[in-house]
Amino acid sequence: MLSIKNLHVSVGDKPILKGINLEIKAGEIHAIMGPNGSGKSTLSHVLSGKGGYTVTGGSATYQGKDLLEMSPEIRAREGVFLAFQYPVEIPGVSNIYLLKAALNSIRKHNGQPEVDAMDFLTLVKDKVRLLEMDEKFLYRAVNEGFSGGEKKRNEILQMAILEPKLCIMDETDSGLDIDALKIVSEGVNSLRSPERAFVMVTHYQRLLDYIKPDKVHVLAHGQIVKSGGADLALELEEKGYSWVEEAAA
Amino acid sequence: MNTATASRYAAEYQTIASALPGQTLLWLQALRAEALIAFSAHGFPSPREEEWRYTNVSGIEKKLFAPVMGKGYNTGVCHTPLQSYRLQDAWVLVLVNGHFSAELSVLDGLPEAVSVMSMADALAKQPDKVEKYLGKAADQSEHSFIAFNTAWFTDGLFVHVPAKQVLDKPIQLLHIVTGSDAMATTRNIIIADEMAEAKIIETFVGIDNAYLTAAVTEVFVGSNADVTLYKMQSESDKAYHFGGSYIKQARDARFTHHNFAFGGLLARSDIHVDLDHASECELNGLYLGVKRQHIDNHTRINHLKPYAVSRELYKGVLDDRARGVFQGRVIVAIDAQKTDSQMNNRNLLLSDDAEADTKPQLEIYADDVKCGHGVTVGQLDEKSIFYLQSRCVDEETARNMLTFAFANEMVDKVKIRGLHDMVLEQVLARFPQEGVNKEWL
Numbered sequence: 001m002l003s004i005k006n007l008h009v010s011v012g013d014k015p016i017l018k019g020i021n022l023e024i025k026a027g028e029i030h031a032i033m034g035p036n037g038s039g040k041s042t043l044s045h046v047l048s049g050k051g052g053y054t055v056t057g058g059s060a061t062y063q064g065k066d067l068l069e070m071s072p073e074i075r076a077r078e079g080v081f082l083a084f085q086y087p088v089e090i091p092g093v094s095n096i097y098l099l100k101a102a103l104n105s106i107r108k109h110n111g112q113p114e115v116d117a118m119d120f121l122t123l124v125k126d127k128v129r130l131l132e133m134d135e136k137f138l139y140r141a142v143n144e145g146f147s148g149g150e151k152k153r154n155e156i157l158q159m160a161i162l163e164p165k166l167c168i169m170d171e172t173d174s175g176l177d178i179d180a181l182k183i184v185s186e187g188v189n190s191l192r193s194p195e196r197a198f199v200m201v202t203h204y205q206r207l208l209d210y211i212k213p214d215k216v217h218v219l220a221h222g223q224i225v226k227s228g229g230a231d232l233a234l235e236l237e238e239k240g241y242s243w244v245e246e247a248a249a
Numbered sequence: 250m251n252t253a254t255a256s257r258y259a260a261e262y263q264t265i266a267s268a269l270p271g272q273t274l275l276w277l278q279a280l281r282a283e284a285l286i287a288f289s290a291h292g293f294p295s296p297r298e299e300e301w302r303y304t305n306v307s308g309i310e311k312k313l314f315a316p317v318m319g320k321g322y323n324t325g326v327c328h329t330p331l332q333s334y335r336l337q338d339a340w341v342l343v344l345v346n347g348h349f350s351a352e353l354s355v356l357d358g359l360p361e362a363v364s365v366m367s368m369a370d371a372l373a374k375q376p377d378k379v380e381k382y383l384g385k386a387a388d389q390s391e392h393s394f395i396a397f398n399t400a401w402f403t404d405g406l407f408v409h410v411p412a413k414q415v416l417d418k419p420i421q422l423l424h425i426v427t428g429s430d431a432m433a434t435t436r437n438i439i440i441a442d443e444m445a446e447a448k449i450i451e452t453f454v455g456i457d458n459a460y461l462t463a464a465v466t467e468v469f470v471g472s473n474a475d476v477t478l479y480k481m482q483s484e485s486d487k488a489y490h491f492g493g494s495y496i497k498q499a500r501d502a503r504f505t506h507h508n509f510a511f512g513g514l515l516a517r518s519d520i521h522v523d524l525d526h527a528s529e530c531e532l533n534g535l536y537l538g539v540k541r542q543h544i545d546n547h548t549r550i551n552h553l554k555p556y557a558v559s560r561e562l563y564k565g566v567l568d569d570r571a572r573g574v575f576q577g578r579v580i581v582a583i584d585a586q587k588t589d590s591q592m593n594n595r596n597l598l599l600s601d602d603a604e605a606d607t608k609p610q611l612e613i614y615a616d617d618v619k620c621g622h623g624v625t626v627g628q629l630d631e632k633s634i635f636y637l638q639s640r641c642v643d644e645e646t647a648r649n650m651l652t653f654a655f656a657n658e659m660v661d662k663v664k665i666r667g668l669h670d671m672v673l674e675q676v677l678a679r680f681p682q683e684g685v686n687k688e689w690l
Contacts, residue, residue, distance in 0.1 A: 088630075088635075
């Protein structure tokens with residue numbers, strides 16, 4: 001589904017990612033772990049098309065297409081979803097409107113007609129119930145005045161409705177208490193499917209107690225220094241990052 | 250100061266003076282004469298005056314705008330603006346080129362005790378009442394547009410809502426200018442006695458011409474009365490608009506103003522409110538500037554007595570080479586203890602050449618008050634744009650969505666359905682780009 005080859009990325013003159021290689025197949029969950037400043041967030045931003053980064057080498061191929069050539073909205077319509085570490089508040093634009101606009105632009109992109117208003121409402125309300133959210137959130141401005149946990153739940157709600165193929169989750173566990181973490185994880189687990197892949201970017205192993213990854217990669221100094229199975233996360237939790245950083249040096 | 254212009258206008262005045270309404274009233278003759286002298290001495294305001302430093306009105310001095318007098322005043326009224334700007338479910342008083350048009354107005358079914366009529370009618374039928382209020386809220390020594398208006402006004406709206414009377418429909422003043430190089434100088438008086446309630450809507454529109462609107466509205470809100478005044482200024486984009494609203498609130502009175510400034514090549518509004526004991530006022534404003542428009546809003550809130558509350562929020566969206574000015578003064582008198590005042594001005598610049606000048610001023614002479622103010626001038630937030638893009642929205646639509654959402658906060662405060670939709674149409678007409686639609690509401 002996603003093939004990253006020797007990806008180099010700079011911010012200004014400063015190289016951040018220095019040759020990332022990653023193969024992600026449909027149905028897999030990959031965890032990208034690493035200390036602060038290792039380039040984890042840069043990777044998720046570059047994959048979703050955020051501005052301010054320069055790709056200086058390498059490639060990222062998504063479903064046979066050059067991902068890096070696409071504008072952020074085209075990536076989103078093609079099925080790439082970024083769950084933000086800090087979801088942005090958009091005063092004046094209602095949550096339900098944005099959901100509908102997003103869903104319809106995906107459908108248009110795929111040559112499908114607009115969603116029926118009643119079907120849409122039924123779909124949205126089902127997902128809201130699943131995530132134990134209050135329906136009132138739908139009619140409030142996007143993320144405005146939401147607590148940290150509500151914002152993250154709202155991200156998962158969007159994901160559940162837009163049904164992306166590649167979900168990039170940037171520090172989803174940050175700022176979540178244990179109850180919210182459970183709800184968010186259950187939401188993600190319910191979306192696991194053989195057609196869908198997840199990239200979970202996280203500093204801590206905690207999230208991986210709830211969402212079991214197929215592969216764990218450790219990012220340090222802009223490179224993947226170690227890859228392994230779910231056990232690697234536990235080993236990192238126990239020994240800290242200095243262990244892999246030293247081993248790689 | 251340009252006294253040459255002033256004397257040109259003074260000469261012009263002599264030719265029309267006898268045709269102005271109320272000229273048989275000695276008190277009004279004296280008031281107009283005094284105003285003419287004040288205007289002649291100063292001319293139009295100059296940028297050297299502090300309160301006019303951002304707004305240069307010399308553009309109007311290059312022309313000699315002439316009042317439209319005589320029978321032909323309403324020739325050229327086409328029905329299109331009338332139909333699109335006239336509110337349903339409202340009493341409507343239409344002024345064409347500064348004169349009341351009975352045939353275009355709809356004043357049927359008013360409660361008997363309520364007076365709604367043209368200023369010319371009021372001066373003919375109840376001159377003593379007009380005398381009691383004319384010039385009592387607007388001080389013509391304040392600036393020369395008030396003096397100009399007092400000398401020249403040809404007509405206007407007169408509303409008197411007696412005590413405890415609640416008007417169940419709004420009153421719309423539809424002010425249309427059709428003449429090229431015309432001058433429409435109108436004076437309005439709105440009186441709400443004790444515990445009365447009224448909603449008044451001023452709509453300023455015009456046919457695509459250069460012309461001058463100089464309007465003054467005086468509002469007297471009695472104790473425990475509640476008045477909401479809406480102003481939608483959608484003048485022609487070649488027009489000059491100077492409109493002042495001067496409000497006197499009695500004890501425990503409530504006043505709300507919604508000021509939508511959309512049109513005009515150069516447009517200025519002055520809103521002055523005097524607050525008595527425990528009265529409350531809310532001033533809302535939205536100005537949208539495109540091309541080379543210059544839109545100035547100037548507010549002054551005088552907290553004269555204790556326990557009064559004032560809330561003010563003005564938002565501006567400026568594109569192309571447009572310039573927006575906000576000057577807001579809150580003055581808390583030495584007696585006005587326990588004043589509670591908040592003033593905010595937020596500006597969104599959509600182009601590198603657009604400009605916002607904002608100047609909030611607090612003058613506090615009392616020592617036990619709660620007063621705050623905040624000002625922002627900024628561009629669309631790139632983080633928000635990326636967030637929307639990551640949710641499938643293309644960049645241009647994302648920008649339009651955010652701009653519209655910024656402005657729509659003020660539109661949403663309008664609770665009269667027909668007016669809300671009319672204001673919304675005006676906002677949408679100023680964002681002609683693809684992708685803006687009403688579903689965002």
